[in-house]
Amino acid sequence: MKISLFLNDYFVNYNKKPLTSNQQLDRNIIQKLYNEDDLFILRGEPTLRPDFNQVLDIFKDKKNYILTTHLEDVSKIINYPRSIPYISMNWDGVMNDNIRGRKPFTSDLIYLLTSLKSADTIQRLSYTMSQYNLPFIDVDALFIKKLLTIFPKMKQPYFNIYQKGYYYNNEQFTWPAISRENLKTLNEQGVLTQKNFEYLLRWITKEDYQCTSIQNEITIMPDATVRLCQSHRIVESLGSLKEKTLQEILNENSENLKKAENCPLREQCWFGNHKDNIYGTK
Numbered sequence: 406m407k408i409s410l411f412l413n414d415y416f417v418n419y420n421k422k423p424l425t426s427n428q429q430l431d432r433n434i435i436q437k438l439y440n441e442d443d444l445f446i447l448r449g450e451p452t453l454r455p456d457f458n459q460v461l462d463i464f465k466d467k468k469n470y471i472l473t474t475h476l477e478d479v480s481k482i483i484n485y486p487r488s489i490p491y492i493s494m495n496w497d498g499v500m501n502d503n504i505r506g507r508k509p510f511t512s513d514l515i516y517l518l519t520s521l522k523s524a525d526t527i528q529r530l531s532y533t534m535s536q537y538n539l540p541f542i543d544v545d546a547l548f549i550k551k552l553l554t555i556f557p558k559m560k561q562p563y564f565n566i567y568q569k570g571y572y573y574n575n576e577q578f579t580w581p582a583i584s585r586e587n588l589k590t591l592n593e594q595g596v597l598t599q600k601n602f603e604y605l606l607r608w609i610t611k612e613d614y615q616c617t618s619i620q621n622e623i624t625i626m627p628d629a630t631v632r633l634c635q636s637h638r639i640v641e642s643l644g645s646l647k648e649k650t651l652q653e654i655l656n657e658n659s660e661n662l663k664k665a666e667n668c669p670l671r672e673q674c675w676f677g678n679h680k681d682n683i684y685g686t687k
């Protein structure tokens with residue numbers, strides 16, 4: 406099972422301050438969840454935790470956890486004394502530094518990649534396409550192509566689609582106007598994998614699909630509630646790990662999980678249209 410663990414109540418919010426609270430997932434709960442067979446994806450800007458090292462140490466014997474970062478505090482990652490198997494770096498383009506309040510994300514990204522040059526860590530960019538960075542997609546594609554040359558250990562990036570969802574602010578989500586021309590631009594620079602291309606194309610052609618995200622994925626929030634998915638239905642709590650084990654919660658909700666394959670929100674949702682794990686090998 407793939408478990409998205411939101412370690413902090415933190416979401417990026419464009420043009421505004423990030424949504425933050427002091428709520429952090431209890432380290433004892435993380436420790437109890439630890440299971441060799443699961444893939445853990447550490448989300449919610451893990452570097453914001455004061456106990457960052459101790460949280461990562463829980464997974465020290467695991468070879469397949471993924472650390473995601475919005476590049477808020479790369480020095481914590483660089484100074485972590487153990488090797489990290491996989492780092493997914495959320496970098497949303499050269500203009501994003503200004504949009505997010507003149508933050509040095511691009512230079513921090515280069516700093517982090519440079520520090521990982523001799524490490525075995527799998528490195529991948531996650532780029533969220535939005536109405537803010539889409540006008541500069543050609544500049545960003547060229548920049549990413551250069552990064553791939555300078556840092557040959559980096560995998561090709563994964564391009565996601567930005568949406569506003571209930572968890573952010575309840576406003577109507579906004580689809581970026583992604584076009585075939587945008588895909589052509591990315592393809593010409595050689596920065597789009599086949600799987601990523603198919604995912605974005607399915608959004609453009611609006612093909613119907615069955616939600617795959619709930620088949621073997623689950624989301625756990627900082628308040629220890631288990632959620633159906635990371636998209637619109639993230640508001641639905643299936644139960645709390647403060648009261649039950651993950652397995653008990655999953656067993657109790659097996660019918661709901663099955664029904665979600667035909668989730669009525671899937672036309673408005675980007676997340677359930679991933680054919681499989683975006684952290685696959687291609």
Ligand code: SF4
Nearest residue numbers: 616634668671674677
């Ligand atoms: S279609 Fe989207 S909102 Fe519905 S269950 Fe799947 S991921 Fe969640």
